[in-house]
Amino acid sequence: MAFDxxxxxxxxxxxxxxxxxxLTENDIKEAMREVRLALLEADVNFKVVKTFVKxxxxxxTGSEVLESLTPGQQVVKIVNEELTALMxxxxxxxxxxxSITAFMLVGLQGAGKTTMAGKLALHLRKRNxxxxxxxxxxxxxxxxxxxxxxxxxxxxxxxxxxxxVSPVDIAKASMEYARKEGCDVVLIDTAGRLHIDETxxxxxxxxxxxxxxxxxxxxxxxxxxxxAVNVAQSFDDALNLTGVILTKLxxxxxxxxxxxxxxxxxKPIKFSGVGEKMSDLEVFHPERMASRILGMGDVLTLIExxxxxxxxxxxxELGSKMxxxxxxxxxxxxxxxxxxxxxPLNKIMEMLPGMNSKEMKGVNLxxxxxxxxxxxxxxxxxxxxERRNPKLLEHASRKKRxxxxxxxxxxxxxxxxxxxxxxxxxxxxxxxxxxxGKKGLFGK
Ligand code: GDP
Numbered sequence: 001m002a003f004d005x006x007x008x009x010x011x012x013x014x015x016x017x018x019x020x021x022x023l024t025e026n027d028i029k030e031a032m033r034e035v036r037l038a039l040l041e042a043d044v045n046f047k048v049v050k051t052f053v054k055x056x057x058x059x060x061t062g063s064e065v066l067e068s069l070t071p072g073q074q075v076v077k078i079v080n081e082e083l084t085a086l087m088x089x090x091x092x093x094x095x096x097x098x099s100i101t102a103f104m105l106v107g108l109q110g111a112g113k114t115t116m117a118g119k120l121a122l123h124l125r126k127r128n129x130x131x132x133x134x135x136x137x138x139x140x141x142x143x144x145x146x147x148x149x150x151x152x153x154x155x156x157x158x159x160x161x162x163x164x165v166s167p168v169d170i171a172k173a174s175m176e177y178a179r180k181e182g183c184d185v186v187l188i189d190t191a192g193r194l195h196i197d198e199t200x201x202x203x204x205x206x207x208x209x210x211x212x213x214x215x216x217x218x219x220x221x222x223x224x225x226x227x228a229v230n231v232a233q234s235f236d237d238a239l240n241l242t243g244v245i246l247t248k249l250x251x252x253x254x255x256x257x258x259x260x261x262x263x264x265x266x267k268p269i270k271f272s273g274v275g276e277k278m279s280d281l282e283v284f285h286p287e288r289m290a291s292r293i294l295g296m297g298d299v300l301t302l303i304e305x306x307x308x309x310x311x312x313x314x315x316x317e318l319g320s321k322m323x324x325x326x327x328x329x330x331x332x333x334x335x336x337x338x339x340x341x342x343x344p345l346n347k348i349m350e351m352l353p354g355m356n357s358k359e360m361k362g363v364n365l366x367x368x369x370x371x372x373x374x375x376x377x378x379x380x381x382x383x384x385x386e387r388r389n390p391k392l393l394e395h396a397s398r399k400k401r402x403x404x405x406x407x408x409x410x411x412x413x414x415x416x417x418x419x420x421x422x423x424x425x426x427x428x429x430x431x432x433x434x435x436x437g438k439k440g441l442f443g444k
């Protein structure tokens with residue numbers, strides 16, 4: 001999980017402060033020493049660390065903090081605000097042209113450019129844009145093919161002219177093609193190298209001059225820490241970037257790149273890549289990222305994901321069905337499926353407050369996923385009649401048949417039945433509460 005050890009260290013440092021009723025300047029100094037070490041270990045640029053610690057210390061030793069009733073919390077609040085500011089303060093939105101908008105994606109090989117081009121195209125289409133992907137990497141074997149595969153996967157057109165035409169000409173021609181095809185955003189996937197080299201930069205400058213993109217976005221691998229910052233600096237010097245996209249934030253990156261890039265280059269992080277799937281893209285919200293780093297969760301992103309992957313009407317209908325007498329295994333199955341649409345359990349947990357704590361890390365989430373799959377296969381082994389009429393499952397012979405069908409034991413089937421009964425009971429109570437006028441879980 002991203003930022004794990006940084007989050008642990010920071011939380012550890014603040015736990016000590018929280019436990020105290022009154023703080024002295026010395027307490028703050030001590031905590032700041034730990035914050036400083038934690039940031040350096042997370043591979044944050046040393047100059048950034050220095051300024052950060054200085055800012056927090058100044059604010060935290062003010063009398064309003066030391067004399068407040070909850071000084072520990074005040075310090076955490078200041079750290080949260082400063083972390084947010086460090087990452088740019090607020091969301092940096094994309095800029096669009098009034099006619100066809102070009103976005104150029106640049107970066108080193110393997111950073112995740114091609115994948116990101118697809119993710120961005122999908123993101124833009126969800127926002128009613130008509131994107132066109134452009135294959136302008138003519139050097140890496142199979143780069144064009146890779147983009148075509150990505151395009152096919154998400155059903156977005158890909159413009160390619162093979163590897164014999166210059167990238168500048170490809171980019172120019174793609175704008176014309178977009179006009180003809182009615183596309184309004186052109187996403188240019190450019191070539192990468194293993195290291196920065198002048199020929200590449202010249203070519204990228206050429207594309208930039210030719211299509212005048214609204215955004216020149218650098219894709220960098222968050223796992224490379226400080227290196228990502230150096231890469232960003234060089235690309236910015238040559239191309240004057242408009243923003244940065246951090247990929248592979250789903251890995252156990254330490255945080256150095258996310259926390260240093262903005263401060264060092266002055267360029268905002270606009271998106272992050274959080275997995276290999278096309279939907280694994282997040283808009284970069286500095287304040288939410290700061291909360292995640294401080295173990296305060298990111299419920300807002302979770303809610304947004306729920307809204308985009310789950311049909312609200314369906315969820316509402318399911319909700320009221322769950323609270324009614326008719327709640328059956330078909331609905332139970334649907335509820336599981338909706339849960340799974342949100343993504344793997346570990347990603348969901350990461351966004352819940354307190355779930356990033358040390359204690360939670362011992363919990364095996366893979367077991368949870370397996371359990372969910374098992375439950376689904378047991379429900380699938382029921383007949384439609386049984387699913388609709390849970391009472392039928394009281395017969396031992398039916399349970400035996402279901403267990404056999406799902407390749408599990410009768411105890412497993414009993415466990416699912418028990419889980420279902422408990423849920424039904426709980427839901428009935430909630431339904432009752434709602435009727436009593438209290439605000440319920442699913443209703444308005
Ligand atoms: P390019 O050379 O910059 O175009 O990089 P690619 O798009 O080909 O990506 C390189 C590798 O990184 C591929 O195996 C991708 O699946 C993987 N990748 C890209 N973005 C992410 C991400 O956000 N998370 C993870 N885990 N893998 C990623």
